[in-house]
Amino acid sequence: MTVQEVGRPRRRKEDTRLLTGRTQWTDNLSRPGMLHVMFLRSPMAHARITRVDVSGARDLPGVVAAFSGQDLAAEQGSLPCAWPVTEDVVIPDHPPMAVTEVRYVGEAVACVIATDRYRAADALDAIEVDYEPLPAVLDMNEALAPDSPKVHEAGNKAYSMQITSGDIEAAFRDAPVVVERTFTQQRLIPSAMEPRAVLADTDGESYTLWTSSQIPHVLRVMLAVTTGIPEHKIRVVAPDVGGGFGSKLQVTAEEVLCLLLARRIGRPVKWTESRSEGNLTVHHGRDQIQHLRLAADADGRIRGLRVELIADMGAYLLLLTPGIPLLGASMFNAIYKMDAYEFGCTGVFTTKMPTDAYRGAGRPEATFGIERMMDELAAELNMDPLEVRRRNWIRHEEFPYTTISGLTYDSGNYEAATERALSLFGYDKLRAEQADRRDRGDPVQLGIGVSTYTEMCGLAPSRLLGEGRFGAGGWEHGEVRMLPTGKVEVVTGSTPHGQGHVTSWSQIVADALGVPFEDITVLHGDTAIAHKGMDTYGSRSLVVGGIAVLKACEKVKDKARVLAAHLLECSPDDLEFEAGTFKVRGTDSGRTIQELAFAAFTAHNLPDGVEARLDSVATFDPETYSFPHGTHLCAVEVDTETGRTKIRSYVAVDDIGKVINPLIVEGQLHGGIAQGIAQALFEEAVYDAEGNLLTTTMADYLLPSAADLPDVTLDRTESPATSNPLGAKGVGEAGTIASTPAVVNAVVDALRPYGIDDVRMPCTPERVWRALQERAQEG
Ligand code: MCN
Numbered sequence: 001m002t003v004q005e006v007g008r009p010r011r012r013k014e015d016t017r018l019l020t021g022r023t024q025w026t027d028n029l030s031r032p033g034m035l036h037v038m039f040l041r042s043p044m045a046h047a048r049i050t051r052v053d054v055s056g057a058r059d060l061p062g063v064v065a066a067f068s069g070q071d072l073a074a075e076q077g078s079l080p081c082a083w084p085v086t087e088d089v090v091i092p093d094h095p096p097m098a099v100t101e102v103r104y105v106g107e108a109v110a111c112v113i114a115t116d117r118y119r120a121a122d123a124l125d126a127i128e129v130d131y132e133p134l135p136a137v138l139d140m141n142e143a144l145a146p147d148s149p150k151v152h153e154a155g156n157k158a159y160s161m162q163i164t165s166g167d168i169e170a171a172f173r174d175a176p177v178v179v180e181r182t183f184t185q186q187r188l189i190p191s192a193m194e195p196r197a198v199l200a201d202t203d204g205e206s207y208t209l210w211t212s213s214q215i216p217h218v219l220r221v222m223l224a225v226t227t228g229i230p231e232h233k234i235r236v237v238a239p240d241v242g243g244g245f246g247s248k249l250q251v252t253a254e255e256v257l258c259l260l261l262a263r264r265i266g267r268p269v270k271w272t273e274s275r276s277e278g279n280l281t282v283h284h285g286r287d288q289i290q291h292l293r294l295a296a297d298a299d300g301r302i303r304g305l306r307v308e309l310i311a312d313m314g315a316y317l318l319l320l321t322p323g324i325p326l327l328g329a330s331m332f333n334a335i336y337k338m339d340a341y342e343f344g345c346t347g348v349f350t351t352k353m354p355t356d357a358y359r360g361a362g363r364p365e366a367t368f369g370i371e372r373m374m375d376e377l378a379a380e381l382n383m384d385p386l387e388v389r390r391r392n393w394i395r396h397e398e399f400p401y402t403t404i405s406g407l408t409y410d411s412g413n414y415e416a417a418t419e420r421a422l423s424l425f426g427y428d429k430l431r432a433e434q435a436d437r438r439d440r441g442d443p444v445q446l447g448i449g450v451s452t453y454t455e456m457c458g459l460a461p462s463r464l465l466g467e468g469r470f471g472a473g474g475w476e477h478g479e480v481r482m483l484p485t486g487k488v489e490v491v492t493g494s495t496p497h498g499q500g501h502v503t504s505w506s507q508i509v510a511d512a513l514g515v516p517f518e519d520i521t522v523l524h525g526d527t528a529i530a531h532k533g534m535d536t537y538g539s540r541s542l543v544v545g546g547i548a549v550l551k552a553c554e555k556v557k558d559k560a561r562v563l564a565a566h567l568l569e570c571s572p573d574d575l576e577f578e579a580g581t582f583k584v585r586g587t588d589s590g591r592t593i594q595e596l597a598f599a600a601f602t603a604h605n606l607p608d609g610v611e612a613r614l615d616s617v618a619t620f621d622p623e624t625y626s627f628p629h630g631t632h633l634c635a636v637e638v639d640t641e642t643g644r645t646k647i648r649s650y651v652a653v654d655d656i657g658k659v660i661n662p663l664i665v666e667g668q669l670h671g672g673i674a675q676g677i678a679q680a681l682f683e684e685a686v687y688d689a690e691g692n693l694l695t696t697t698m699a700d701y702l703l704p705s706a707a708d709l710p711d712v713t714l715d716r717t718e719s720p721a722t723s724n725p726l727g728a729k730g731v732g733e734a735g736t737i738a739s740t741p742a743v744v745n746a747v748v749d750a751l752r753p754y755g756i757d758d759v760r761m762p763c764t765p766e767r768v769w770r771a772l773q774e775r776a777q778e779g
Helices: 015-019 069-076 115-125 167-170 215-227 253-265 276-280 365-383 385-390 414-425 426-438 463-466 501-512 542-566 592-602 662-681 734-754 765-778
Strands: 035-041 045-054 064-068 106-112 129-134 159-163 177-188 196-203 207-211 236-237 269-272 283-296 304-313 340-349 443-452 476-482 488-492 518-525 576-580 581-584 590-592 615-620 631-640 645-655 712-717
Touching: 015 581, 035 115, 035 253, 035 276, 045 106, 064 069, 064 115, 064 253, 069 253, 106 115, 106 253, 159 426, 167 283, 177 365, 196 253, 207 215, 207 253, 215 236, 215 253, 236 365, 236 645, 253 269, 269 734, 283 365, 304 365, 304 590, 365 385, 385 414, 385 443, 414 426, 414 443, 414 631, 414 712, 426 443, 443 734, 476 501, 476 542, 488 501, 488 542, 501 518, 501 542, 542 576, 542 581, 542 590, 542 592, 542 615, 581 592, 581 645, 590 592, 631 734, 645 662, 645 734, 662 712, 662 734
Parallel strands: 035 269, 207 236, 304 340, 488 518, 645 712
Antiparallel strands: 035 106, 045 129, 064 106, 159 340, 177 283, 196 207, 196 269, 283 304, 443 631, 476 488, 476 615, 576 581, 581 590, 631 645
């Protein structure tokens, strides 16, 4: 009997190599004659560049070349923005190295190329730059004031847009309850385990760029457009990539510059960032002010929701910057039914590092906003926060359901996930303990936080992405090749950077072709191997890329059937396929898929018109997004004397449809939840009044360690997706999206008896303590 691979908690094929150091991080790679580049970065948040003199650096030992932005002005082009969200969005010119003006601390102004990185770093000190300071622009609201200094000539507004659905005025008119809140989504710095690194080489005609990237295929197209080097002369390789969380979904200045420098100098050029350089210049995430108004009936039924966002773009628009807040446009209404909805967003330029995708990108922000509001509505009505959600959510028998913002959710069961979570959490018992602590005036208060989330992922339908003016399609590419000895080579356009695609894709192929899991290898991350791909982000790889591989398997099987029928002298319709063998129905006569692979290779006896190959390619573009959902419950103990929050228990019941590999899924959820907790309690990028980033080291930017994080109880319910044949939904961002509001709702719940109805993130001991002191002084 063959074991079904899909659904098995297989250990990852990748891990032996990754955990024993036999890795190919970009920084481990070396090329003959390789040079190292270091960048001189602006110490000013905003300034005119009046002079750059690199001659002092050029004369130093080991230095091969040094360039200013001006030196490269004619060839460096402008970094691309691929998401022009509105007709009149302002997309400023963005040279990879600044030429006339710098607009954030850390922007590259010059570079040194030397025989090793230390000589290159030392030589940076010999470069002279004269700056004429200009005013920094840091506060989003002040930036939008008419008299604000300008970041760009065209002004500080990048775009604004509004969507309304239903009669929003009527929903708010005479509404018995209106809850109004302003929340801040602090700026975050993605911290992948592997810092960014780039190595560019050329033989004078063609170019190879090895880079720690999530998007080798998209990058290749963008590099061709930006540099003018023909696309077929560029090969991009993403070797082992040690995490990205969205931060390597970018066309970076350093990637463009390394390519151009290799062309100029005719030798390989490598750049590896330091951690503090990374904190300054890897694109940042979140950074929104959310103004929300929720109108409801006295029984808690939602009438309407108004969302007004101001989103900090930073100094320029990177690849996806303006579109990130808009990924939340259809998500604030979440799992709730309502009569009317209004979403508005203004993107604003400031003199800070540009923002862009960070795990969840737009959806964690939206989920935070609505889930905080649901708790505030419950408090206003003196209702249980779960009860107010139950009164408003879409019931399982109502799927497929078209929401007020126009998305059609294909499947889900919010009741089932919530019931399961409640029983694992021991909700009623914890509420009883909370009441007891409140009665006793215990200095350590218990808070219970709820988050019943959904999200929109599996970024795909090319058609729908086009409507959102997203600059690329949403398909994915898969290729399956039976080798002569019956082994299988799979090529995927999805580029894993920690998600375990090699293992999951092997499980899918093993079931589809009936070959052993061990006999399958998966190739990825190289434009010379996978000639096309849309890469990895938006929890799209399984539900788009994995399905493309499945489709390619089906095509291979169709070919194999014709060959088997020929060899067995029967009609293809007489064959049944089971466990890797085509059998003539009702007989013992058959051919295994491995035998057919060999027959295709020797080609001694092929049917007329059949080629000597057993392989296939497929492109998959699903009909709609993927809508995972779940219920996360968090219990915190808040020490009202010190302000310290401790997570006591955390339960997550997620519904991601059919699961391919439960072990991988658990890992994705653990990591995702850790990142969401990090936003709630720990992390924040802080700039001073002059626009200097203060959180440039791991000592200042507080990443939680394993010791700061709770044990998480995970479970699942299963509502299969209808948009793909496996019934699977994405999981890569779900934990991050769900967890932040669960934790903050718990902190606020603990503090509500003290008159506190919000704590700005991260809810550090200092912030909680100050909030308590202020309330105590007020009264
Ligand atoms: N999976 C599964 N069953 C499901 C859903 C997924 O077994 N029903 C498996 C998949 O086969 C895959 C993994 O879970 O091995 C994640 O799949 P998917 O949800 O399709 O997400 P992607 O592979 O597209 O990964 C992208 C997502 C994003 S957007 C961010 S950000 C993120 C994340 O994945 N960054 C990560 N997880 C990360 N994990 C690591 N280690 N490092 C990152 O940088």
